[in-house]
Amino acid sequence: MLRFAAFAVVVVGLGLAGPALAQSLADPKAPLEALYAGYMPPNEFPPDQAPLQSARLNGLFEKDQQEADGEIGRIDFDPFVNGQDYDITDLVIGDPYLAGGKAVVKVTFKNMGTPQEMGYLLVNEQGWKIDDVWYAGADSSYDLLDMLQAPMP
Numbered sequence: 001m002l003r004f005a006a007f008a009v010v011v012v013g014l015g016l017a018g019p020a021l022a023q024s025l026a027d028p029k030a031p032l033e034a035l036y037a038g039y040m041p042p043n044e045f046p047p048d049q050a051p052l053q054s055a056r057l058n059g060l061f062e063k064d065q066q067e068a069d070g071e072i073g074r075i076d077f078d079p080f081v082n083g084q085d086y087d088i089t090d091l092v093i094g095d096p097y098l099a100g101g102k103a104v105v106k107v108t109f110k111n112m113g114t115p116q117e118m119g120y121l122l123v124n125e126q127g128w129k130i131d132d133v134w135y136a137g138a139d140s141s142y143d144l145l146d147m148l149q150a151p152m153p
Contacts, residue, residue: 028096028103028128032120035080035130036107039088046078054123054131060148067152074152079144080118082135087112096122103128 031052038047050058064073077084094106103122110116121132134143 028098028105028122028124029093031122031128031130032093032105032107036088036091036093036109039081039086040091046080049080049130052130054125054129057129057131057145057148060145064148074147074150075144079133079135079142079147081109081111082116082118082137083111085112089113102131 034047035049035052037043038045050061053061064075067073078086081088089110091109092107094108096103096105101124103124105120105122107118107120108116116135117137119134120130122128123131132143132145135141
């Protein structure tokens with residue numbers, strides 16, 4: 001009975017915290033849905049990405065800002081849309097592939113009419129968090145973790 005009561009408290013607590021939080025604990029697609037919702041109308045600016053990102057990714061972004069000392073750091077574009085500007089259409093967030101407490105998710109969309117295919121690595125840190133994103137196209141490719149861990153240009 002005590003286990004059931006503890007479970008009920010957790011479930012009720014998640015319900016009070018909001019459906020997005022409850023969903024993010026169970027669904028690796030949830031942080032990606034929240035991320036890209038910020039790029040879609042009527043939003044003018046992307047969301048605060050820190051709550052959607054892993055501790056490791058947030059730490060690397062913070063280190064990059066500190067090392068840049070007020071200048072542009074290692075990243076001079078938005079890696080989540082593969083560009084500096086955005087007009088996202090035809091967004092599709094694929095089904096996650098789960099293995100070893102991690103998830104890989106393919107996301108496709110058009111940014112300003114140009115097709116994009118991104119890969120995401122998510123980790124479960126008391127809810128799913130974005131840990132890496134990569135892009136491999138005919139004209140360019142990148143891995144966000146690799147860029148953030150590279151020497152400062």
